[in-house]
Amino acid sequence: MDVVELDQPAAFGLERCGAPEPNWPGMRTAILCELGASLTPLSAYEITDRLSLRYGRKRHANSVYRALRTLISSNDITLIESWRKFTPMTKAQAGCAWLLCERCETVKPVAMSETVGALARLASGHSFTATKIVLEIRGTCASCHAG
Numbered sequence: 001m002d003v004v005e006l007d008q009p010a011a012f013g014l015e016r017c018g019a020p021e022p023n024w025p026g027m028r029t030a031i032l033c034e035l036g037a038s039l040t041p042l043s044a045y046e047i048t049d050r051l052s053l054r055y056g057r058k059r060h061a062n063s064v065y066r067a068l069r070t071l072i073s074s075n076d077i078t079l080i081e082s083w084r085k086f087t088p089m090t091k092a093q094a095g096c097a098w099l100l101c102e103r104c105e106t107v108k109p110v111a112m113s114e115t116v117g118a119l120a121r122l123a124s125g126h127s128f129t130a131t132k133i134v135l136e137i138r139g140t141c142a143s144c145h146a147g
């Protein structure tokens with residue numbers, strides 16, 4: 001099994017954009033900072049509300065969605081499909097599996113390239129063209145399990 005521990009996504013988001021700026025840094029940077037500052041993935045509406053509050057001006061969900069699509073295309077963030085929420089990621093985390101804690105709502109990326117390759121071959125074997133393979137495992141993280 002090719003399970004490899006990867007960096008926590010939230011730490012990456014903060015490292016990437018630094019501390020949140022008092023002035024409006026632009027939508028994509030602001031989103032990365034907001035996701036990086038959060039310990040858990042955020043929905044588009046949560047991001048919109050936080051940006052409006054932080055920068056003292058109403059932000060619109062349509063603008064946030066547009067920027068989110070760009071950030072997904074560039075592999076700067078990913079959508080946690082099970083929860084319809086977003087989290088920062090590194091390019092190395094593209095195609096990884098995500099462990100989702102249903103108690104504390106943290107997510108953890110784990111590399112599973114052999115599994116993703118096997119699933120792609122399975123789809124291909126059925127003459128099915130996979131455009132995206134989503135691996136999300138829901139359960140309880142070690143911290144919550146211990147507590």
Ligand SMILES: [Zn+2]
Pocket residue numbers: 101102103104105106140141142143144145
């Ligand atoms: Zn947990």
